[in-house]
Amino acid sequence: MDISHILNELGEDRSLYFNAVAPPIVQTSNFVFDSFEEIRKAFEDEDSAFLYSRGKNPTIEILRKKLAALDGAEDALVFNSGASAIFAAVLANVGAGDHIVSVDKPYSWAWRMFDNMLPRFHVKTTYVDGTRIENFEKALTPETRIIYLESPNSNTFELQDLEAVAKLARERGILTIIDNSYSTPLHQKPHAFGIDLSLQSATKYLGGHSDTVAGVLTGKKAMLNKIFNEQLLNNGSGISPFNAWLILRGIRTLQLRLEHISATTVKVIEFLKNHSKIERVIFPFDDDFPQISLAKKQMTGACGLFTIVLKAVSHEQIERFTYSLKHFLVAVSWGGHESLILPQAAGMAPGQFDPSVEKHRMARVYVGLENAEYLIRDLDQALSVL
Numbered sequence: 547m548d549i550s551h552i553l554n555e556l557g558e559d560r561s562l563y564f565n566a567v568a569p570p571i572v573q574t575s576n577f578v579f580d581s582f583e584e585i586r587k588a589f590e591d592e593d594s595a596f597l598y599s600r601g602k603n604p605t606i607e608i609l610r611k612k613l614a615a616l617d618g619a620e621d622a623l624v625f626n627s628g629a630s631a632i633f634a635a636v637l638a639n640v641g642a643g644d645h646i647v648s649v650d651k652p653y654s655w656a657w658r659m660f661d662n663m664l665p666r667f668h669v670k671t672t673y674v675d676g677t678r679i680e681n682f683e684k685a686l687t688p689e690t691r692i693i694y695l696e697s698p699n700s701n702t703f704e705l706q707d708l709e710a711v712a713k714l715a716r717e718r719g720i721l722t723i724i725d726n727s728y729s730t731p732l733h734q735k736p737h738a739f740g741i742d743l744s745l746q747s748a749t750k751y752l753g754g755h756s757d758t759v760a761g762v763l764t765g766k767k768a769m770l771n772k773i774f775n776e777q778l779l780n781n782g783s784g785i786s787p788f789n790a791w792l793i794l795r796g797i798r799t800l801q802l803r804l805e806h807i808s809a810t811t812v813k814v815i816e817f818l819k820n821h822s823k824i825e826r827v828i829f830p831f832d833d834d835f836p837q838i839s840l841a842k843k844q845m846t847g848a849c850g851l852f853t854i855v856l857k858a859v860s861h862e863q864i865e866r867f868t869y870s871l872k873h874f875l876v877a878v879s880w881g882g883h884e885s886l887i888l889p890q891a892a893g894m895a896p897g898q899f900d901p902s903v904e905k906h907r908m909a910r911v912y913v914g915l916e917n918a919e920y921l922i923r924d925l926d927q928a929l930s931v932l
């Protein structure tokens with residue numbers, strides 16, 4: 547399906563709302579029924595009719611159609627955060643005694659769920675270095691129900707071979723789930739490689755304006771219907787109509803934003819790689835990235851998120867560099883209009899800092915919608931303090 551059609555037209559029917567160009571926010575909690583038969587059908591399957599906005603709502607419906615199509619999936623569910631999309635996808639598919647194999651260093655709230663919450667329900671998780679397929683195979687047990695992936699991850703960007711992992715899992719009846727927040731469906735379509743469930747933090751690129759927290763999960767209709775009924779409705783973790791509307795507005799410019807950011811990022815990285823105060827840059831689409839050939843096989847591009855290793859000798863020096871930047875804000879998250887920086891040292895007490903540990907000198911950088919020259923000038927002046 548043409549991306550222009552998906553972003554501009556799919557799922558929209560203006561005859562239903564006064565020919566308004568922008569779809570309305572259908573801000574209602576409940577819907578009226580004209581017959582017992584209709585209400586009975588809605589009770590049987592809440593995803594078949596508009597009954598109550600914790601489940602199905604017309605504004606959210608438009609977004610679901612677009613997000614499913616972007617991923618080339620049968621269906622999509624939209625959650626009130628990326629974290630709740632992760633929770634729903636996993637919880638709907640495990641029970642006591644089950645085992646999960648997860649790629650190591652997944653998103654922080656995924657590992658907190660695996661390590662802190664699931665063990666209380668007798669679900670165990672084994673982490674593997676996902677850069678080698680044998681590691682997944684070795685970690686599997688007869689109780690393994692889920693292989694959880696994040697390719698690339700959003701700090702050091704290691705990839706997993708999606709096609710190989712999907713094949714391994716299929717042969718054993720194991721469900722595969724991927725966190726595809728980094729790439730978005732514009733740069734990676736996990737279902738095309740046989741991955742069962744693909745999720746994203748819609749807070750990042752889909753929303754794109756740093757004003758909404760949301761999550762999306764795509765996959766086969768039957769699986770998503772189960773997750774809708776068992777998780778989304780029961781946890782009340784669906785998105786609100788207003789936030790769905792903000793994500794709808796955000797994705798109108800998704801392609802445009804990603805193209806701009808991709809072009810800017812290449813220029814910024816080129817500058818940083820040649821700077822004497824930068825030891826190295828970690829970016830999955832860089833020629834020096836160890837998994838560049840796999841990246842080129844399964845991704846069509848990479849955007850604005852990468853990591854730099856600073857030639858710094860102290861915690862204080864990194865803090866001074868960071869706050870010398872005028873246009874990069876010090877904040878978590880990414881995917882919005884504003885450029886960001888988050889050094890590892892920011893989360894460490896000065897006494898913990900050891901310059902001989904490379905990780906301590908890492909800083910994650912996000913390039914937003916500003917122009918390359920504007921950002922490069924800023925980095926250049928701030929690096930001079932090192």
Ligand SMILES: *Cc1c(COP(=O)(O)O)cnc(C)c1O
Binds near residue numbers: 728760
């Ligand atoms: C932000 C993020 C999440 C969590 O999404 P929220 O919308 O913040 O709940 C999950 N995975 C990755 C890779 C993220 O960057």
